[in-house]
Structures are given as C-alpha cells and as structure tokens.
Amino acid sequence: MAKIKELAKKRDILSPGHRLCAGCGASIAVRQILSASDDPVVVANATGCLEVATTIYPYTSWRSSFIHNAFENAAATISGVETMYQSLKKQGKIDKEIKFIAFGGDGGTYDIGLQSLSGALERGHDFVYVCYDNEAYMNTGIQRSSATPRGAWTTTSPCGKVIPGKTQYRKDLTGVVAAHKIPYVAQATLWRWNDLIDKAHKAFYTKGPAFLNILSPCPRGWRFPSEDTIKMTKLAIQTNFWPLYEVENGKWKLNYKPKERLPITEWMEPQGRYKHLLTPENKHLVEEIQQEIDENWERLLILCGEK
C-alpha cells in the first residue's frame, strides 16, 4: 500500500502550471497514477483536454518523454514506442528499465480509439492504458460519448421537449477490456486514492498490457462546483455507480463494498446535468437507471465471487 508521505516526496511528472480547469479530475488521476512508477516513463496521450491543456507550444507540463499523435491512436502509438524499446533492448542498444503508459479520455478510448486499443491489447505490448473517463467529449464542449450515462444532459443529448437527455446506457468498457483476457484490468477513481495508486503500481509492474478505467469528474460538463471533485467520486462509489474492482489474470475481485448503498439520486442531485431527471415526470427514468445499477452490481458480485 502506498504511503502518502513517501508519495509526497516524489517529483510530479505532470508539473504545475498546466491549463486544465480547476477541479479537473484528469490532472489528479494522472499525478496519482504516475507516482506509482519507480522507473522513468514514456507517456502517450490521445488528443483531448489533457493533451491540449498541457502541451501548448512552446510550453510543456511534462517532465517525462511525451508523445501526442492523434485522437484515436494513443494505444497504437505507445505500441510503436514500446516495440522500438523491445527491439533496441534485444539488440543491446538500450538497457534501461522504462515504463510505457497511454492516457486517453472516454471519447478517445470508448469511441474513436477503441479499435486501436483493442489491437494493442491483443498484441500483448508491455504497457499501461489509462482511460480518464469524464463521461463526454469535454474538450470539444460536452458532447455525448458512449461513456455518457443514461439520462445525462450533454450538448448533443440535450433535454428537449420530447427527449430527456441521453437515452442509452453507457458502454461497459472495463468489461470489454476484461474480455481481451489481458493480465490486469481495473476500475478506480480519485476518492480511494490508495486503491488507485496500488492499482497503478500493479498495472506498471504487470508484464503485458494493463488497463485502468478511472472516473474523472468534470466540473464544467457535469455542472458541479469545482471544489467538489473528490466528493463526486465518493458518491459514485457509494451509489455503486462506479464500483471499484480489478481483474487480475482472469480473477475478478471487488475492492470496495459500500456499507450501505446510497440511492442513485444522491449521485445525481449535485450535478446540473441530471437536473431535468429529478422531476416528477421523469421519476420512472430514475427508477430504471437505479434498477440498471442494481443489476450491474449483482452481476459484479457474482463475477467477484461475493455471491
């Protein structure tokens, strides 16, 4: 388990002065995750908030080697970097221990980058892929993605007179990745920082591909005050909206079980994007969403051998 005093001594790879919004979950996730590597890292980043806010030429916030290629290809790009490393290592041209990690948002991972990710996982590169999931295309101005939860308002799933926000459930990306049978897959988020850093450490030091899906609140897109970012992730865990679990060599394990599951309305109420749902006429939608969450939780308990 990570010790916060030790972690605080580490020099951040993502340096202060970047231009991400106040309260952005992505920068917190990135700093926590990168603190878990004891070796130098090469970072690849999909186009998105994290990339545009940290690499505005002629500045960079990255103290490690960093490559941004395009939106949909962070996994393919890091697979190229990692393969060159393996090639040069085999040829005796490099001997240093280096870790390889790619960051993509949910748009760059669930949607446009899914093929690239799937390919890289199947090929078995030794790398970590992190999806910082803020549940919409935040960089282009809050458009719905396949990670946007049902009922949420976005600029392309607006609350109209006949359609109340996004009508579809979100894609179970962690499950999709687990189906690739890679050595390590985990879901985590910021409130349980220890859980996150432990998972990141495991991901770095697992041979082969590892995947972390990190819920990363977006104050702008979710419509909540920027000081409540960590609180949002706490509510996500306690309502079972974002369960913490890992799949290690095919073995599913639940990492946190709320003492008492809070109703999904607790998660929705502080977020402006759900405002329209919390009205009497949309009560049935909230009930359906609650039911879906409960069913997913039951399924997860079975997968994790808790039932």
Added chain:
Amino acid sequence: MSITTVAVTGNEVAAYAMKQINPDVVAAYPITPQTDVVEKFSEYVADGLVNTEFITVESEHSAMSACVGAAAAGGRVMTATSANGLALMFEILYIAASSKLPIIMTVVNRALSGPINIHCDHSDTMAARDAGWIQIYSENAQEAYDNIIQAVRIAENMKVRLPVMVMYDGFIISHGIDRVDVLDDTTVHDFVGKYQPNYPLLDVENPLTFGPLDLYDYYFEHKRQQVEDINNSKPVILEIAKEFREISGREYDLFETYQLEDAETAIVVLSSAAGTSKAVVDQLRQEGKKVGLLKPRVFRPFPYLEIAQALSHLKAIAILDRSISFGGFGGPLFTEIRSGMMEFGKTPENINIIFGLGGRDINEQDIAGIYKQLEEIAKSGKVKERIQYVGVRE
C-alpha cells in the same frame, strides 16, 4: 561487393530490400496488391534473418500510428501499403512528416475505392502528395529495389529528416516477375549505415514533448520550415544517387530522359507505363520520328524547373496522368508541369492524357497514337482537346 541477378516479383524484391535494410521496427497491415511484401517480410522475421520487431497491427491507421511512435522512440522504421490502406493512414501521414520522422514506406500503387478495385493507378499516392512526404516513383522492380535502399539515406539525412514513400505499380510490377540485380547484404548494410537518432523519446534523461498543440502563433512558421526541409532534399537525393551508382553501377536522377535531347515531341509519364513508352520511342525512332520521353522519378519535391528546362526545346508534349483530380484542370502531373513551364516563357504545346485507371491497360498502339497526335500538334500548332482520356469507352 557482389551483384547477383535474380528473377523476382516487385513485391519480393521490395521485401528483400527491407530485409537487407534490417529496420528496428516494421508495423504493417496486409492489403492487395502489397500483401506479399508483408508475407515475405514475416518469413524473414520468423526465420530470424532480421533484427526487426514486426508489429502486426489491426489497421493501416494503426500501422502509421505505430510507425510514428516507433520512429519517435528512436530507431529505423519501415512499412508498406496500397490504395485504401494509404487513405486510412492519411491523417497520420501529415503527423509523421511534420514530426520529421524518417519513416520509409513502400506504396504499391492501386486505384482508390469506389468502386472498389484492386488494380493499378496512381490515385492513392497522388491524393497523398501534399502530406509532406518525399515521393519517389519506380518504373520496374529494379528501380523499386534501388529506390527503397536510397530512400533510407534520403529520409535519415540530417538536412532532410522526412518520411519517404517509394512507389511501384500494382500487379504490373508488384506481381510481374522481372530480372533484378541485387546487391549483397554487407554492401546494403554499409550503404544505409547506422541509424542516427534525433531527439529520441527513449532518451528518458532528456525528456521532450512530441506533438504539442501548435496554434496561430507558431503553426505557420513550422509549416514554413517544412517547406525548407523538403526542398533541401533535392541536392541530397542527387548526392545519394551518386553514391548509389558507385555500389551498383546504376544511374539515378530526379527524372529520367529517354531520346529527349533532339526530340521534337515527347511523352511525360510515371512508372511502368514509361517502360512501354520507351519501346514505342524505339520503334518510332527507327521510322525516323524525333520522339522522346521524360519520366519523373521524384514527384515530391517536384523538380519543376529542371523538368520544364528539359522539356523547353520541344514542340509538343503529352503529359500522362494515371489519376484524376476531379473538377481540376487535368491530372496532378499535368498541372505541375504546365505550371512549371510558365517559368520559361516559350511553352511547348501540351495535352494531358488520363489513362490506365483501375488497372486498364495502356498498350503500344495507344502510345503510338499519342505520339502521332503530338506530331500533328507540332505541325499545326493547334490543340483540339487539352484534356483527353485514352483507353476508355465513351
């Protein structure tokens, strides 16, 4: 130093050149008619004949993306594709060039969909002509082999440091068996030399950021610099051709002329159709006709002044394009050359012939017909139809 003569297909010899170059990483995806380049190269990998790590990607988009990652990491990188595969790479072609990554790509020219077609034309690489890559066209398997080897030196030259694509015609060259003189491994190895990394990502002690966000305050300057880089490649290409002649005895320039010096009319054409045209030139020369040919080799950077100069004494020329620029004034080769000729005041009469789309054959009679038309234009000084289509039912 030894030279061996072999009978091989264009694809086989392209894979053989890759084997002799022995890149650190290859990332490629199969597509007709390129497929047996990657098949053959996989065999070299499987037999341990190369040091290469071969990334068998799930698409061409990922092929070029992985090439960018691998080249940025700091080693020699190659790939190969055709047509729709090149189109799928399109976005990343620009990123490879603007990141100054010396990736070598063999492109086996094939028609772009739609409708889907697997045979030769140049619509694929002509569509990519403004991506910032150096483009070199090959007439036959020998040239493909020679160009791929020279491409490594051109791409990696510190004054250039740009990706290079080497083209040859799908099926006509890729699958036709041809006589090729190949160099021995040591000669190729010594010629391409050791890879010199330039700001490698794997130098983790000296971290740097690749692919930053570049807005209106710097982007234009970076694009302007790219113009300098690709223009710098022209003398480098010639220098390397000279060195290559020393090991192979074969001559290369930015373009090739055939019976052009005293010619009155000429055809300008890329790649395999130049071979057919040379045979027609020989026949017509026997009949006493003053005909010649110019075959561009390097299309990017385009040697517009040199080509215009070489054509300036002619009375009439036909510029043959194996691709269309829909709604444009003729094909890409035509517009480039016609525009280049404006530098010399007196311009030979000129026509543009679009031919061979989707693998449609162009035969000696077709070419002889074009020369005949040029003879009439030279005599009358009149062009009836500027843009023409040869070999199509209309």
